[in-house]
Amino acid sequence: MAFASTWHPDFDPFSDVRRLHNQIDRLLGRQASTAAGAFPAVNLWAGPDSIAVTAELPGVAPDDVEVSVREDVLTIRGSRAAATISEPVGWHRRERSHGHFQRLVQLPFRVAPDRVEARVTNGVLAVELHRPEQDKPRRIEIKS
Amino acid sequence: MEQKLTQATAQALAPETEGLEQTRPRRVYRPLADIYETDSGIVLSLEMPGVPADGVEVTLEKRVLTIRGRAGVKRPETYRQIYAEYGEGDYERSFTLSADIDAERINAVCRHGVLTLELPKAEEAKPRQINVRAA
Known part of the structure; x- marks a missing residue:
C-alpha cells in the first residue's frame, strides 16, 4: 500500500477498484488480497485532525500485538x-495462518507519538492517531 | 403492461427464492476455518474478527452445523472511510459433519475474534473394537 506524494484525503482514484476487488475475494471466502498478501488487512478512517487505523487480528491476544509510530509511519x-x-x-x-507478522502503514500526515490510542476488541485492532498541535492548519486573522 | 407485471412479481418473489433475507444492510462473509478430528470429537476454529461472544449463534440440525456471527461494529460518526482493504460485516458458514455428534455436550468459546467449537462424538459413533472369535 502506498500513497502518492500528492496524497489528498478526498482523492484516491483506485480506492473503489481496490475495495471491490477485496470484497469479491471476501465474498468468495478468500483472504483479502492486499499488496503481497500482507497481514493484517487495514482500513483507514479520517477525522478532524486525526486518523484511525483498524486491522483485523483474529486470534491475536492484545499482549501479542505491538504498535509503534514514527513520523508518519505506523507499525x-x-x-x-x-x-x-x-x-x-x-x-x-x-x-x-499463523506466525509472525509486521505491517507498515503510511499515514497521510505526521502524527503526535504521545497521543496514540490503541485497543483490541474481539480481534479487531483500532489505533487512533492525532496530528501534532504545531502541524494543524491555523486560521489567520485578516486585519482591515 | 405484461412486462411490468412480470418484473413486479419477480421483485416480490426474489427475497424468498434466494432464501434468507437480511434485515440488516450488511455483507455476510465466510469465516476462515481450521477443522480437525480426533478419536473423541471434532474441533473447529473460525476467524470472525469483530464478533463478540454474544453475537455468535451455533445450530446443529441433523448433521448440518451452521455458525453465524454478528459483528458489533461501532463506527465513530466524526470519521469517514478513506481506504479499505477489508469489509466489515457478519459471518456465516455451514458444514455437514461426517460423524454423529453429541449435541448436548458441544463446547463453544469465542476469544479474540476466533470461535472454537468442540464437538464430542456421540457414544454410538465412536469406533469400537469387535472381538472376532474363532468358531
Missing part, C-alpha cells in the same frame, strides 16, 4: 499462535 507487529494439539489428528480444513 503493527506481533504473532499469531498456532493451535497446540497433543493428540494425533486428521485435518479436514486448514485455512487459517
Whole structure:
C-alpha cells in the first residue's frame, strides 16, 4: 500500500477498484488480497485532525500485538499462535495462518507519538492517531 | 403492461427464492476455518474478527452445523472511510459433519475474534473394537 506524494484525503482514484476487488475475494471466502498478501488487512478512517487505523487480528491476544509510530509511519507487529494439539489428528480444513507478522502503514500526515490510542476488541485492532498541535492548519486573522 | 407485471412479481418473489433475507444492510462473509478430528470429537476454529461472544449463534440440525456471527461494529460518526482493504460485516458458514455428534455436550468459546467449537462424538459413533472369535 502506498500513497502518492500528492496524497489528498478526498482523492484516491483506485480506492473503489481496490475495495471491490477485496470484497469479491471476501465474498468468495478468500483472504483479502492486499499488496503481497500482507497481514493484517487495514482500513483507514479520517477525522478532524486525526486518523484511525483498524486491522483485523483474529486470534491475536492484545499482549501479542505491538504498535509503534514514527513520523508518519505506523507499525503493527506481533504473532499469531498456532493451535497446540497433543493428540494425533486428521485435518479436514486448514485455512487459517499463523506466525509472525509486521505491517507498515503510511499515514497521510505526521502524527503526535504521545497521543496514540490503541485497543483490541474481539480481534479487531483500532489505533487512533492525532496530528501534532504545531502541524494543524491555523486560521489567520485578516486585519482591515 | 405484461412486462411490468412480470418484473413486479419477480421483485416480490426474489427475497424468498434466494432464501434468507437480511434485515440488516450488511455483507455476510465466510469465516476462515481450521477443522480437525480426533478419536473423541471434532474441533473447529473460525476467524470472525469483530464478533463478540454474544453475537455468535451455533445450530446443529441433523448433521448440518451452521455458525453465524454478528459483528458489533461501532463506527465513530466524526470519521469517514478513506481506504479499505477489508469489509466489515457478519459471518456465516455451514458444514455437514461426517460423524454423529453429541449435541448436548458441544463446547463453544469465542476469544479474540476466533470461535472454537468442540464437538464430542456421540457414544454410538465412536469406533469400537469387535472381538472376532474363532468358531
